[in-house]
Amino acid sequence: MTLNYWDPMRExxxxxxxxxxxxxxxxxxxxFPFTRFSFLPGRAARAYPLLxxxxxxxxxxxxxxxxxxxxxxxxxxxxxxxxxxxxxKPAAVPDGKAEGYHRNERAAGRxxxxxxxxxEVEQDKVDAEYRDGLLTITLPKxxxxxxxxxxxxxx
Amino acid sequence: MAETxxxxxxxxxxxxxxxxxxxxxYQIPPVDIYEHDHGLTVFADMPGVSSDRVxxxxxxxxxxxxxxxxxxxxGDAVSTEFAILDYFRQFKLNQEVDQEKITAKLNHGxxxxxxxxxxxxxxxxxxxxxx
Numbered sequence: 001m002t003l004n005y006w007d008p009m010r011e012x013x014x015x016x017x018x019x020x021x022x023x024x025x026x027x028x029x030x031x032f033p034f035t036r037f038s039f040l041p042g043r044a045a046r047a048y049p050l051l052x053x054x055x056x057x058x059x060x061x062x063x064x065x066x067x068x069x070x071x072x073x074x075x076x077x078x079x080x081x082x083x084x085x086x087x088x089k090p091a092a093v094p095d096g097k098a099e100g101y102h103r104n105e106r107a108a109g110r111x112x113x114x115x116x117x118x119x120e121v122e123q124d125k126v127d128a129e130y131r132d133g134l135l136t137i138t139l140p141k142x143x144x145x146x147x148x149x150x151x152x153x154x155x
Numbered sequence: 156m157a158e159t160x161x162x163x164x165x166x167x168x169x170x171x172x173x174x175x176x177x178x179x180x181y182q183i184p185p186v187d188i189y190e191h192d193h194g195l196t197v198f199a200d201m202p203g204v205s206s207d208r209v210x211x212x213x214x215x216x217x218x219x220x221x222x223x224x225x226x227x228x229x230g231d232a233v234s235t236e237f238a239i240l241d242y243f244r245q246f247k248l249n250q251e252v253d254q255e256k257i258t259a260k261l262n263h264g265x266x267x268x269x270x271x272x273x274x275x276x277x278x279x280x281x282x283x284x285x286x
Contacts, residue, residue, distance in 0.1 A: 017234055017236070020235070020236065047236075050236040050237040051234070051236050051237075052228070052232065052234070052235050052236060052237060053232070053233040053234045053235075054228060054229060054230035054231055054232045054233055055230045055231060055233055056229065056230040056231065059229070059230065060230075060233075061228075061229045061230050063228070065202050065237050065239075066202070066264075067200040067201065067202040067263060067264030067265050068198075068200060068262075068263055068264060068265035069263065071263070092187040092189060092196075092198040093187075093189045093196070096189055100189050100190050100191070101187065101188065101189055101190075102156060102188035102189070102190060102195070103186055103187060103188040104187050105185035105186055105187065106185045106186065106187050106198060106200050118233050130263070132202060132203055132204060132205050132263070132264050133200070133201070133202030133203065133204075133263050133264015133265065134202050134203050134226070134264065
């Protein structure tokens with residue numbers, strides 16, 4: 001069971017994902033400004049962390065781009081096919097003065113992101129690892145969600 | 156500290172086209188630059204780079220940050236929101252930075268570079284004596 005109310009923001013997110021995919025596929029000059037920055041521009045308005053989702057027959061793999069996050073604050077929660085990632089990225093200089101910054105391009109603060117997984121997973125066997133600023137989550141698929149080969153009987 | 160991308164005579168950079176298929180495909184890491192009394196600190200977000208694949212060097216007053224990414228992805232992509240390319244960014248240093256004393260460390264994908272100021276450039280309180 002998923003949360004099936006109509007959420008206009010999710011529709012926008014889906015649309016943006018489709019557009020992103022379109023720009024990634026056409027590998028020409030115009031993709032350059034889109035792929036060049038991982039966070040800029042509009043860092044505040046974007047979903048954080050950015051995610052890559054992939055799957056094979058047994059597992060769903062999530063990769064989240066989250067450099068500089070306090071590992072103690074990182075929290076991964078799974079409820080059926082909903083996954084939620086939350087945490088906090090501390091400011092570079094905790095009590096820095098505004099006039100001390102020559103450049104301030106990195107975002108900081110608390111974040112939470114919830115999204116729907118492509119399949120139901122075994123909640124107890126989820127494995128998460130945070131290394132080099134990348135959060136990698138491996139979620140084994142629930143038996144019911146795995147593809148099954150059905151033998152066709154010839155008569 | 157001004158950002159710069161110099162025309163270089165560095166042979167290593169010129170050799171890049173043979174190393175990678177698309178030498179221009181690098182990304183610019185976002186940075187914070189903060190000035191303390193004793194110097195500048197640069198913070199650069201470089202997720203996916205391990206400490207043995209990051210390179211910081213100073214040559215002719217130009218600070219170069221470079222990070223190479225090596226990772227494997229499992230399974231077939233369902234949705235892709237980011238791509239990680241190698242990182243590259245350069246800054247022009249001024250005379251205030253003591254280039255001998257620059258230190259760098261990498262922690263959870265964030266590169267922190269300390270650029271101490273030379274003694275002469277540090278703010279100094281001069282006591283005024285009454286007499």
